[in-house]
Amino acid sequence: MALHPDRLFPIETDARLIARRLFGAVERLPIISPHGHTDPWWYAKDEAFPDPASLFVKPDHYIFRMLYSQGIKLEDLGVPRRDGGSVETDGRKIWRLFAKHFHLFRGTPSRLWFEHALETVFGIEDRLTERNADTLYDRIADRLNEPFMRPRALYRQFGIEAISTTDAATDDLAAHDSILESGWDGRVVPAYRPDAVIDASRIHFATNVEEFVKLAGTKLDYAGYLEAHRVRRAYFKKRGATSTDHGHPNARTANLSSSEASALFERVLKGASAADADLFRAQMLTEMARMSTEDGLVMQIHPGSFRNHNAEIFERFGMDKGADIPRATNYVEELKPLLDAFGNDTRLTLILFTLDETSYSRELAPLAGHYPALRLGPAWWFHDSPEGMRRFRELTTETAGFYNTVGFNDDTRAYLSIPARHDMARRIDCAFLARLVADHRLDEDEAHEIAHDLAYRLAKQAYKL
Amino acid sequence: MALHPDRLFPIETDARLIARRLFGAVERLPIISPHGHTDPWWYAKDEAFPDPASLFVKPDHYIFRMLYSQGIKLEDLGVPRRDGGSVETDGRKIWRLFAKHFHLFRGTPSRLWFEHALETVFGIEDRLTERNADTLYDRIADRLNEPFMRPRALYRQFGIEAISTTDAATDDLAAHDSILESGWDGRVVPAYRPDAVIDASRIHFATNVEEFVKLAGTKLDYAGYLEAHRVRRAYFKKRGATSTDHGHPNARTANLSSSEASALFERVLKGASAADADLFRAQMLTEMARMSTEDGLVMQIHPGSFRNHNAEIFERFGMDKGADIPRATNYVEELKPLLDAFGNDTRLTLILFTLDETSYSRELAPLAGHYPALRLGPAWWFHDSPEGMRRFRELTTETAGFYNTVGFNDDTRAYLSIPARHDMARRIDCAFLARLVADHRLDEDEAHEIAHDLAYRLAKQAYKL
C-alpha cells in the first residue's frame, strides 16, 4: 500500500497538477477541530492507549457496524454488553477477526483513515491481511508504550491548534479544568450539548432536568429551567466553550408564547407524549438560538438520525453501535419559526448539518445563501467521505458559495483518525477546486485562497477559535 | 481573467477536443428565449440603461441574496423598501460594496454571467476588486450612454431571434402593442401568467378576479371566470403569445365536476382557506390544460417554491428578494388528475420545471418518457448553473432521452445575462455530449445534431416560436 502522494486527487493530468499545488500549500496547516467526540480525560491524564483492538476496533462504530453487517457478532469484536454479558477480551483475537475481514472496507473511508494512521503514526506500510495480522498487532502494541504515543504528544504531532470535545450540559468539566490547571499549552475546549435535558423522550428526562436545575441553583419551573441553561452555558464558556450542539431527530423549531412554553414544560416533566416531546425539542432550539444571540456561543444543529434503529442491538449493547439510520429531513418548513425570530440576526451563527443529501441543493444552500445567521456544516457522518464531500461541494457551492460554509469538522471519537480525516477533507477540497480551475471557472490564485480558507480560516472564524 | 475559450468544457483532452468541435458549430446560433422576465418596455422605449449598480446589483436577486447572506444590508445595496424607508442611492457606493465582496461569488454562476457580460458587452477583462471598483464603474457608466448599448441594439448584438416576456393576465400589453406598432423587426412576445387571478391565497385575490372578468367583459361567476381566461388568452395570443406560465407552490392538479368547481370558486372569492386555495389552484391547472388543447398555447408549470420565506424581508422589501426557498415536490400523485384528463392528448404540450432535483430521475424523466403531452423544461433557477445543468442531463437523459426536453430557457430579469446564460447552457450541453462521444455511447455526427437541437431547434419547436 504506502500512501500515494496523489491519492484522492483528480485523475486528469492537468487538474492533478493543480491539485498538487493547492494541496502542497495547505497540507501542513494547523488542524482546527471545532466539533468532535474525543475524551477530554485523554488530554488530562495523558496515559498510554491500550492495545490495537481497543484503539481501532472496539470503539469505532464505522468499523464494527460493517463487520456486524456481514454476520460477525459484536461480542466477538469485544464490544461491551450493557447487561454485563461476556464478550471477547483478547485483543489479539479481535484483531485477527478484523484482519480476516479487512476486505469488507474496500472503497470505504474507514479503510483510508485506518491506513493513514497505520502509516503515519506506526510507520506500517503493509496492507492488513489475515497472514500479517499478528505481526502488525505486535508492532502497534509495542509502539503504544512509547512516550511519543501519549495523547498530548500526538496532539503536537498531529499539528492540532484547537480541539473541541462534546459534553453533557450537566458535566462538571473536571477534565477540562484539569487540563487548564496542568499548564499544558494544548487547547481543548468543551461544547455545550444539552440533549439529555431537552429531549423529553429519553427515559431519565425528568431526573436529568432535576439534577440540571439543582446544579445550576435555579428553580424547577420553566423560567428556572431556562435560567439553568444560561448558568451552564456561562460555566462552559468560562472553560473555553465557543459552541453548543444539538442532535435532534428532525429540524423542527417552534416559537411558543412563554405561557404555552411554560405549560409544555410542566407537561413533559410528568412524562411526555411523542408529540409534546417533539414540540419541546422544537421550542428549545429557538431558546438556544435566543441565548446564542446573548452569549455569542455558536449553535450547531445535527438533525435527522433515527437513533438506535435496531432494537435488539440497543437492548444488548446500548447507543452508538452503528444502528443509527438517516432519515429525510425538512429544513424549509421546520426551521422557519426559529428563522423568523433570529434568521436575520447577525449576532447568531447557526451551523446546519444534514444526513439527507437531497437537502443540499434544494434547501440548505438556498437557505444559507440568504439568511445571515445560517452557515452550512461540512458533509457529516456517513457523508464524511471522498464521494460525500465531493457531492457536498458540487451541490452547495453554486448557490451558497464557499463562504457560507465553515471548513471541516472531523466529528470523531477515534483520535488517530483526526489527521487522516483532515488530510482527506483537504485533498477533496483541493481536488474540487482544481477542477474548477482546470475548466476555467476559477483562477488559480483564487483557488489557493479558498483552499486555505476551507482548510483553516473558516473553521477558526465561524467557531470563534 | 479574460474568458477562456475552453471554459466549462471537459478537462479530459479527448473530450475537450470533441466539445470544442460541437460548441464551435452552435456557439453563434440565434438565441431563442422562450421564457424570461425582461421588461417589455425596454424594447418599446429603447432608452439607455442607468448606472452600473442599477444594471448589475439592485435588480438581481442572485447577487444581493448572497451579499445579504453575509450580513450586508439590502438598504446598503439600494434595494428599494416597500415602506419608502431610505436606501442607498449612490450607485458608486453600492458598486464599491459589491466589489469588496466579489469573492463571495467564487464558484457560482453569477460570477460567470457577470464576467461574461463585463467582457463581451463592456470589453472589460479585469477581475472586479475593491481596488479597481471605481475605474470599472466609470468604464461601464460611460459605455451605457452609447447608442449601441440601447435594448434594441443589444437584442441585435446578442443574436436574439425571439424572446418572451412574462405578463399578468390583466396586463394590457401596451408595451407589446407599442413594439408591434413601432415597426421594429425584433420579436418580443408576451406569455400568459394568470397566478394573480388563480392563487386565492394572495391578498387582493377577489379584487384581482373582479378586475379580470370586467376587463374580459364576462360575468363574475365560474363560467364567466373561465370565459375570461379564454378571452384574455386570445388577447395574448393575438399579440404573439405562444405560452402560458404557472408558478404554484406545488404540482397539485384536480379535476372536479363543474358543480364542485363552481362552488369552490364561490367559496374562494369570499376569502379562501389554505385548503380551498390549494384545491382551486389545482383545479385551474387542469382548466388551463384544457384551454391549451383548444387554443394551442404551450403550458408551463413552475412549482415548488416556498415564496417569501423570510417574513421580515418580505415585510420590508416585498417579493423576489432572494428569500424564495425550494421545497420537495411530488409530481407522480399530484399531476395525475390533469394527466388522466389530458396526458395522452397530443394537442397539449405541458412543460414541467422543478426545484427538487430528486424528481429528475425518480418522477419527471419517467413521466416525460411516457406521456405524449409532457416535456421537461431545463434546469431551473438555483439549478441553472454548470453543475445543475450537468445533473439535469445525467439524471433525465437515460430515461427521457434528449427529445422530451425543450432546450434552454434563460428565465432572467437581467438583460445582459441572456447571452451569458445561453453560452453557459450550450457549453454544458456540448460538454455532456462530448463525454458521451468520448466513451462511445454516441457517435460524433449524432452529437452535432443533438447540440444543434438543444441550442436552437427544440426550444423553437416546443414553444412554437
Add this chain to the structure above:
Amino acid sequence: MALHPDRLFPIETDARLIARRLFGAVERLPIISPHGHTDPWWYAKDEAFPDPASLFVKPDHYIFRMLYSQGIKLEDLGVPRRDGGSVETDGRKIWRLFAKHFHLFRGTPSRLWFEHALETVFGIEDRLTERNADTLYDRIADRLNEPFMRPRALYRQFGIEAISTTDAATDDLAAHDSILESGWDGRVVPAYRPDAVIDASRIHFATNVEEFVKLAGTKLDYAGYLEAHRVRRAYFKKRGATSTDHGHPNARTANLSSSEASALFERVLKGASAADADLFRAQMLTEMARMSTEDGLVMQIHPGSFRNHNAEIFERFGMDKGADIPRATNYVEELKPLLDAFGNDTRLTLILFTLDETSYSRELAPLAGHYPALRLGPAWWFHDSPEGMRRFRELTTETAGFYNTVGFNDDTRAYLSIPARHDMARRIDCAFLARLVADHRLDEDEAHEIAHDLAYRLAKQAYKL
C-alpha cells in the same frame, strides 16, 4: 457504429487502461442471472423467435414507452389491445416506424442494448436508420430461422450458467418441469412471486386466494393461507427456486399479533379498503421473511412503483406498458417491523431494490451496512443504465462497501438484451473500480478481485445459485 472495445470506460487515459485490464479478466465470465422475466417456455420448447418487430419492439416497454412519449400510437407498434381492438400486425411496418424514430434513443441504455444485440447476435454493425430499415429487417428475419438462434443455443452462446424466471405463486411450473425432464443441461429455475395472492387491492384477489389454498390443499383461513405459502414455496424449491420476489407499492412491513393478522385476512378477503390492503401486504412481507428463515429462500423486495399510472393506457392495453412511475420510498420507518423481527437473523438474506435513488446514501447503504440480513440489489429498472449504475456505486459503496451488494440482475423480458446488460454492468463496475485505483483509493489486485466478485461470485453466492 461497431461496438467500441473501450465503450463506457473512463475517458481519462490512465483509468481507461486500468478499466481495460479489469474488464478483460471478467468479460467472459459466465452469466448468473438470478432475477429476470424471460419466459420459461422459451427454454422448454426451444422454438425459433418470430420476426424482428416481435423480438425488439412489441414486447419491450423501454422501447415503446419512448416512442409513445413522442406521439406514436401503441397500436401502430403492434402492442396488443386488451379489448381485442385492431393493432398493426405487419412486423415490417412496425420496424420501419421504430427505425424512423431511432434517434429518440440517443443517450439511453435501450440504444446500447439494441446495438449490442444487433452486432453480437446478428453481426450487424450499421446504425439503424429509416433508409436501411428494410435491409436490416431482412437480415435479422433470415437469421431468426437458423438453429443457432433458438433459445437453448443462445443460452449457450450467451454463456449463461443459471437463470431465474419469475413465476406466480399459483403457477404449475409446467415449463420448468418440462425443461428438467428434457435432460437439457441449462439451468433455468423459477422464483416465487406471490403478489397476486398478497395484494388485496387487485381485482381478483379473493378468487386468487381461493385457488391458491385449493392448489395447496389447505384451508381458507389465515393459518391455511400461510400454510399454502409454505406448500407452494416448497413446490418451487423442489424445482430449483432459490428466491422469492415481492413487488409492492411501498416498503411497508408490519408484525401483527396472529389474531390481528387473522382478522385482517378475513377482512381483506371480503374486499379490502386501501388501508387494509396496505397493511396486509406489510404483514405478509414479514411472514415471507419468517418463512425464508425456515426454508432458506432468498427474499427480494422491489418497492416503490406506482403501477399503471396512465388510466387510459391501462384500460386499453393492460399492465407493463411503460406507464409505471417511481415514487418516493421510505425504508427506515417502513422496514422496521420486519427488521425488528428478522434483521439480525443470519438465516435470512433480504435483498432490497429501489426506484428512489435518494434512498441509496440516506437509507439503504446505512441499513445494509448494519443489518446482517440485508443486502442491496443492483440499480433497478430506470436506473439500470450507465449513469444509474455509476450513481449506485458512488452512493452506496462508502457506507455499505461492495460486499453488502449482490452483483448484477438483468431483470429483463428481452432475451437478447441479457448479454448486453451484463456487459454494460461489468463495464460500469470496472470503470468505477478503475477510478478508485487511479486515484489510489484501491490497489489494482484488489480491484481485480472485486471485479470478479461483482460480475460473478456475489450473485451466485447471495442467490445460492
